[in-house]
Amino acid sequence: MTRRIALRPLARILEARAIGENPDRIERENVALRHEQARDKMRQRAESRLLMVAMVFFAAFLTVGVKMTALAGSEPEEPHIASTAAAALGTRADIVDRRGRVLATNLITNSLYVQPNDLIDPATAAAGLAEIFPDLELDWLMRRFTSGSSFAWLRGSISPEQQQRVHDLGEPGLLFGPRDMRLYPNGAVAAHILGGARFGEQAVNSAEILGVAGIEAQFDAELRDPARNGEPLQLSLDLTVQAAVEEVLEGGMTLMNAIGAAAVLMDVNTGEVISLASLPDFDPNARPRPLLVGDQAESPLFNRALQGVYELGSVFKIFTAAQALELDLVEPDTMIDTTGPLRMAGFEIEDFSNYGPENSVTDVIVRSSNIGTVRLAEMIGTERQQEFLDSLGLFDPTGIEVVEQRAARPLYPSRWTNLSTATISYGHGISVSPLHLAAAYASLLNGGTRVQPTILRRDTPQEGERVVSEEVSAIAASMLRQVVTDGTASLGEVEGYEVGGKTGSADKPDPEGGYYEGRLLSTFASVFPANDPQYVLVVTLDEPNIVMLGEERRTAGWTAVPVAAEIIRRAAPLLGLRPESVDPELAYQLSSASE
Amino acid sequence: MRGFVTFLAAFAVVALGYWAYHQNILTQQSLREVDRLQREIGLERENLGVLRAEWAYLNRPDRLRELVDLNFDRLGLLPMSPSQFAVMDEVVWRPESLPEAAAPSEPENILFSASETEEPL
Numbered sequence: 001m002t003r004r005i006a007l008r009p010l011a012r013i014l015e016a017r018a019i020g021e022n023p024d025r026i027e028r029e030n031v032a033l034r035h036e037q038a039r040d041k042m043r044q045r046a047e048s049r050l051l052m053v054a055m056v057f058f059a060a061f062l063t064v065g066v067k068m069t070a071l072a073g074s075e076p077e078e079p080h081i082a083s084t085a086a087a088a089l090g091t092r093a094d095i096v097d098r099r100g101r102v103l104a105t106n107l108i109t110n111s112l113y114v115q116p117n118d119l120i121d122p123a124t125a126a127a128g129l130a131e132i133f134p135d136l137e138l139d140w141l142m143r144r145f146t147s148g149s150s151f152a153w154l155r156g157s158i159s160p161e162q163q164q165r166v167h168d169l170g171e172p173g174l175l176f177g178p179r180d181m182r183l184y185p186n187g188a189v190a191a192h193i194l195g196g197a198r199f200g201e202q203a204v205n206s207a208e209i210l211g212v213a214g215i216e217a218q219f220d221a222e223l224r225d226p227a228r229n230g231e232p233l234q235l236s237l238d239l240t241v242q243a244a245v246e247e248v249l250e251g252g253m254t255l256m257n258a259i260g261a262a263a264v265l266m267d268v269n270t271g272e273v274i275s276l277a278s279l280p281d282f283d284p285n286a287r288p289r290p291l292l293v294g295d296q297a298e299s300p301l302f303n304r305a306l307q308g309v310y311e312l313g314s315v316f317k318i319f320t321a322a323q324a325l326e327l328d329l330v331e332p333d334t335m336i337d338t339t340g341p342l343r344m345a346g347f348e349i350e351d352f353s354n355y356g357p358e359n360s361v362t363d364v365i366v367r368s369s370n371i372g373t374v375r376l377a378e379m380i381g382t383e384r385q386q387e388f389l390d391s392l393g394l395f396d397p398t399g400i401e402v403v404e405q406r407a408a409r410p411l412y413p414s415r416w417t418n419l420s421t422a423t424i425s426y427g428h429g430i431s432v433s434p435l436h437l438a439a440a441y442a443s444l445l446n447g448g449t450r451v452q453p454t455i456l457r458r459d460t461p462q463e464g465e466r467v468v469s470e471e472v473s474a475i476a477a478s479m480l481r482q483v484v485t486d487g488t489a490s491l492g493e494v495e496g497y498e499v500g501g502k503t504g505s506a507d508k509p510d511p512e513g514g515y516y517e518g519r520l521l522s523t524f525a526s527v528f529p530a531n532d533p534q535y536v537l538v539v540t541l542d543e544p545n546i547v548m549l550g551e552e553r554r555t556a557g558w559t560a561v562p563v564a565a566e567i568i569r570r571a572a573p574l575l576g577l578r579p580e581s582v583d584p585e586l587a588y589q590l591s592s593a594s595e
Numbered sequence: 596m597r598g599f600v601t602f603l604a605a606f607a608v609v610a611l612g613y614w615a616y617h618q619n620i621l622t623q624q625s626l627r628e629v630d631r632l633q634r635e636i637g638l639e640r641e642n643l644g645v646l647r648a649e650w651a652y653l654n655r656p657d658r659l660r661e662l663v664d665l666n667f668d669r670l671g672l673l674p675m676s677p678s679q680f681a682v683m684d685e686v687v688w689r690p691e692s693l694p695e696a697a698a699p700s701e702p703e704n705i706l707f708s709a710s711e712t713e714e715p716l
Binding site: 230243569578 | 641648680
């Protein structure tokens, strides 16, 4: 910084005056100098500002440039999220029963494939493989190895032992790819519900698993959803009860010489299906192929409890009686005319034997009088009968979460004549599945509200629309109880559990028209305990035939009823139901013995 | 004074830079560790799945039924029936004081205790 110059320095002015010069010149000179100084300062400041701006711009461009270089020079990579949330799981979710026991899971195995170009000695390899896998033929293998293609699948999934043996062949052209295999550890237990799975799209490192039937097909998308994170699908089935039911049913079917059997055990309040069995059954681990010829209903794949619709016979009578009671047309002890035979539209309706000219409504059910039931149906009328059966869900598929139910549509006459009303009142002329029947019984007996059968675990009772009043529901249960104590189902008594139920024996319809002679479908629809209904059990035997007490027996009272009783004897304790004979007043109960 | 402040600021910048760099390295290490653990969890989960499948397979009702039949002489297991329900008053309790220990010459006992004590920890 230069020293500030005075505009009129005294020394120079005096000097100038002495020599006669104008002192103003000095002042002007100094003013000019001062201006020059100020200008220099301004220029300096401007220059430094320019430099500053230049540097900022340089830094900015340098940053952009460096970043661009870094981006150009680095590998593309997803931003790393430092969260520890569990990664989405790619495997198909397990299926478990109501207590968490595994019904379906995945097992990691290996698939076997070949790259023929890498084979050192195709002939030896083929011979070795044919020995390890007896169902692979030597010729077929050789054709595969020498066809010129560079890749071929040999097996979908092989066991660790087989893998080791293939490995021991020492062929570099035989390769393994990891495979998730769907495993049903319980074998045939609950096979019809679970359905089965197969491989979909295959790649070397993994393969899709697709559900083909049952729950696996119904919930295919949910089970495969990676966002599910492996959370298992919980069913309402109880594995122990299911196994016991299947065991007893199989024994019963063999003993009664039946060609097929089905059982449905259902909670009346929640609508949960605790057990659903259909025989003959199959192993879902090796699902058989559908039949190519003949009736699919005879295939083991066919779910008789859920897919099959049958005329179930007298088990429907309780619906007619309950509706008559609900409409206040009769009381349980109202006498009904049962003189037969009853002629109607050219048909004769008869009873199994003559039950006398008059019976009370209760006795009509207990003795299973067709004529008495028809009389009740006549009082009710066609329209109201249809409405009532519809309200019980007997006209639509059940809606249970198993894929096959969609096709199980009940069959009923399109033209509903008076004769239809009469025969349907005792269960002929309408075909429903055993599951339909179980759901309708549950709706009738749980206090009178509609339940929808479900295969998924739920804790709360269903609160459906009202079908009958609580009073009628209780009367119906007591009537069913009397069928066991005094009527056609006397073999159904199980000590400790007040079993109530209704038998039904219907002639099987001939596909060519009419009905077969002596080929029956015997059904027992039961409820226990009858004084406080908790569970409904429907047992159906297809063409049972047994010689008992020196006579050939086919009707439900001799065939389905004892099987159902044995099922209740086995299943009720497993369900944690305390038998009645134990005094409930005593405080210390072993009611949790089944847990 | 002014020089000291400048030095202090410079030192602070270096120190903070070092700290930030160090944290960065630590974070990267942790992320690698998390990755490794996730992989391990995945593998363990796979193993767990296999074990669970094996457990379910070994506990399948058919096999248990067969085992019960095979060992009927020793175990005498029967299906549960309504008659097996009882009230607590009917249960015979073990006496309060334990009876004298079983004679040590019983072979099962020796085997059992031996295998238990010899188990390496």
